[in-house]
Amino acid sequence: MSGSLEVRKFLWQQDDFTIRHSPTVPAQRTGEPSRVSDDQVHRARIAVARGAQDADDCRLLLDMLGLAPAEDGPPAVQR
Structure with a gap:
């Protein structure tokens, strides 16, 4: 439970840090996602x-x- x-x-703490150190005006997004x-997926x-409670x-x-691992390539989050 302590984990x-x-x-x-x-x-x-990360959310608090982001809020305190973020610029007041968000940066413009580029067209490329x-x-x-x-490593992030892993x-x-x-x-x-x-x-998770079980498998x-x-x-x-x-x-x-x-x-979830995809049968035909990368997981959906990487497509």
Whole structure:
């Protein structure tokens, strides 16, 4: 249980840091969407697996988030 509490605390600190250090006017977006790296997908899958209740829950969450391995190429989040 302390692991999920630590994760929440970390995420809260990151959100707080982002809010305090973000510019008042957001930067203009370019036409090119940012790409999700293989490492980011791996870390996201690990985070989902840690929070899942069982294998079926993990599979469902990964699919809903576009992180499930695809049979025909990269996961949906990287397309």
